Amino acid sequence: MARDDRLIAEVAARRDELVALTQALIRIPTLNPPGRHYREICELLQARLAHAGFACELLRAEEAPGDSDRYPRWNLVARRDGARAGECVHFNGHTDVVEVGHGWSVDPFGGEVREGRVYGRGACDMKGGIAAAVVAAEAFLAVCPDFAGAVEISATADEETGGYGGVAWLAERGYFAPEKVQHVIIPEPLNKDRVCLGHRGVWWAEIETQGRIAHGSMPFLGDSAIRHMGAVLKEIEERLLPALAARRTEMPVVPEGARASTLNINSVHGGEPEPEEGFDGFPAPCVADRCRIVIDRRFLIEEEIGAVKGEIRALLEGVREGRPGFSYGIRELFEVLPSMAPADAPIVRHTAAAVERVLGRPPEMVASPGTYDQKHIDRIGRLRNCIAYGPGVLDLAHQPDEWVGIDDMVESAQVMALVLGGILAR
Ligand SMILES: [Zn+2]
DSSP states (O other): OOHHHHHHHHHHTTHHHHHHHHHHHHTSOOBTTTTOSHHHHHHHHHHHHHHTTOEEEEEEOTTSTTOOSSSOOEEEEEEEEOSEEEEEEEEEEEOOBOOOOSOOSSOTTTOOEETTEEESTTIIIIIHHHHHHHHHHHHHHHHOTTOEEEEEEEEESOGGGTSTTTHHHHHHTTTTOTTTOOEEEEOOSSOTTEEEEEEOEEEEEEEEEEOBOOBTTOGGGSBOHHHHHHHHHHHIIIIIHHHHHTOBOSSOBSSGGGSBOEEEEEEEEESSOOOOTTOOSOOOOBOOOEEEEEEEEEEOTTSOHHHHHHHHHHHHHHHHHHSTTOEEEEEEEEEEOOEEOOTTOHHHHHHHHHHHHHHSSOOEEEEESSOOTHHHHHHTTOOOOEEEOOSSOGGGTTSTTOEEEHHHHHHHHHHHHHHHHHHHOO
């Protein structure tokens, strides 16, 4: 049998193992925030990978944001060297999951299997993807024991909260340096028939307008920060949003609506605070002296971050010139630059060929509207030969009754095994 056929059969034979590993991962409730049970999930994967001959390092991201003795940020990096020197293919998956939320009809940490699906928080985002990568690597080692180069698998913390205690921390310490790792696949749930090349950029900032408090019966004696913010919102609504919507990218972002620049107003706070729960009295009459909004600006690879920020500052200056008494402050929260692997990068070509072999059709090339850990691998690690490819339907991520399809996991694990074969067993 040809190598590819043997790899495909070897993964198919491990279907039950793949389901069992996914269930075991789901049953460890690695909720983030605050970042629970990272050590347990790393130890589970460490035991599994050590058995397959991987050298494992368990690393705590000390002093990373969120790391504490109560909630330590543990990460696992596992490496299996081949018989000869060669390139390294690395699979990176985040172990954290977001809060459960309401509306579940199954136990979110039960790992229930029903009608060809495994259910649970993190099933698709992205414990099914981690399990698929592990099983793909094991199948590859069984079929191609004398491969050249190395296979690495990392399980990392905190992706959902920015990745600073996970991939960013590892990248800063050289774990994704191009001399060490040459190809990266992040098995995020982008669907088994899509290759995700990268993501848009992000800039978050808080804007505050300032006024003067007075009695609400004589508002003319004060200066309402909420009315000033209204003028800012009007500019955003009438000028900025149409301008952003008209700015289109060459990045293949899905869904289609995200193929333009966007801005979300994440929150508005002004005037009297929300009453405490249980308080049923009335508000006091005051003119608001402070109003704040938080903006979440997603920008395109064609845009420069300096121009993105400058556009907001120019908008605020424009309001100030036309509006007596207007004063404002702006506080930058964080930023992420866009990242995109070249469409002809080796990992893209190998993965596309493997998808075509397993599914019988070429993959769709996409980019993500939001960011994920690729930013750190690209911007800190300086490795652009990185994609996201993995099982699961992105729309189900963070939803109640999250699930991952067993067939999807098997097929994407077959793709990953073929990628290993294509790069390391030549
Ligand atoms: Zn994810």
